[in-house]
Amino acid sequence: MKLIKVEHAYKIYKNGTTAIADLSVTIDKGEFVFVIGSTGSGKSTFIKMLYREEKPTRGKVIVGGIDVAKLRNSKVYKLRRKLGVVFQDFKLLPKLNVYENVAFALETLGLPNNEIRPKVLRAIEAVGLKEKTRNLPSELSGGEQQRVAIARALANDPKLLICDEPTGNLDPDTSKEIMKILDSINRTMGTTIIMATHDKDLVNRMKKRVLVIEDGVLASDVKKGSYKVHESVKDSK
Amino acid sequence: MKALRILSRSIRDSFKSVFRNFSLSIASILCTTITLILVAVAIFLSYNVHEVTTTLEHELTIVVYYKQDVTDEQKIELENALKTMDNVDSYETKSKDEWKAEMQKESDTLKTTLDYLEENPLLDSVIVTVKNVSDLSETANRIREFDFVSSAEYGEGMVENVIGIFDAISWGTFGMVIALVLVTAFLISNTIKLTIFSRKTEIEIMRLVGASNSAIKLPFIFEGFILGVFGSIIPILISIYGYVLLYNKTGGYVFTKIITLVEPFPFVIILALILLLIGSLVGMFGSWRAVRKYLKI
Ligand SMILES: Nc1ncnc2c1ncn2[C@@H]1O[C@H](COP(=O)(O)OP(=O)(O)O)[C@@H](O)[C@H]1O
């Protein structure tokens, strides 16, 4: 079943930059998809259109049955509740501990406390931070902070997890740890994961579907592939 | 249920925020307080001056004294003339003996003095009630034309002056209130603006996880509301206690019966509610402005 359907999408920023051009792709429920490309190639722009941080200038972007281009500003929250987003900077609230940071997301949605607690604990457990529930972000390593951010994105059981360079600030070992967690979330919970990165080694190790974006254009779409495979394909062209 | 939880969360957040930006909050609250005290004064004046005007217009009288040697025919002549004057509402004669009796009742000293005198030194009089304050002096002048009339007195310029002064004061206060309301709204708006900036990450996360727009905006609107309500506490207490005290101390009359204070209840309650309403509206208006300008969703 298609979770995401992008048809001939364009994003031209107000200053005239064409960040995405004629991009078409579909992603099924339960897939794990990398979006790779060098800095400035348009990965973030593509991802932002998926959670309606940016509207496509032209074309169609449909996520979980919602037509993103037609979604009014006041209704964006309906889309956001279906997905979780994780960034390179973790965007944690420094004065709240791990539990409170994760619970914050559910509290703003107006969930009752007796529903919040089990959801928060389950999410914290899924990222392996059970021992640090009461720690403040400043008492955690970068990898642990990113895990809190992942737990927060997962807390409301979204069908889709969007990650924009989640390992961008982390060393290789910590990155591997994060990838392990994302992989297990994808396998055990069936959450669809889309992750933008420019880390070739990481992509090559994982053997997942890879969307390669170059200068805003989808250069290739490799199933169970890697960046190297793609490059050889491109070279042979 | 869900809306209620979001509401209570918003209120909790707003209170936290008020105390987090304490110095700014205090500035906003003080400004609201000063504004509302002036509002209270303006309402007090305009309400009671209105009372003055109506009271004066009802009870405005010219006291006409005849000369000592006035004859009964002359008295009838004046009374007939009064009947033809458009501005005369009614009149009442009061003889020198009636004056004497009244004065003797009021004071023992006067009683003995007047008793001591063989002849009544007082004058016969007519008390004329007019219809229209503005034609008062003209009516008095016409009465003075009779040569057997010794005097025709009224409050002279005082009545008009008092009304004029109170009018000027209440207009001046009104202008100041408008200016202060604007300053207050601006100050509150500025406070909320800083709150919005200081909670940028929080707002970003809320948007990201799918909090509805109202859930994101409500805490800020409430914060302005709370600032306004806090600012109205002191003015409300001053109005209630001050007015009741003034009323009890003066027996309801200020400036020798020229201002008659209205009964404290329900006046002070209405005044308090008006202050609370203005305070909270100004607060919410200020925060609404900030939210509209700085919280782009
Ligand atoms: N808000 C924006 N306004 C104008 N240009 C932008 C904006 N965001 C990104 N761009 C431009 O769009 C292109 C793609 O950027 P981005 O999607 O951030 O790439 P990536 O995430 O792959 O590094 C770049 O040239 C960038 O400068």
Ligand SMILES: [Mg+2]
């Ligand atoms: Mg990027």
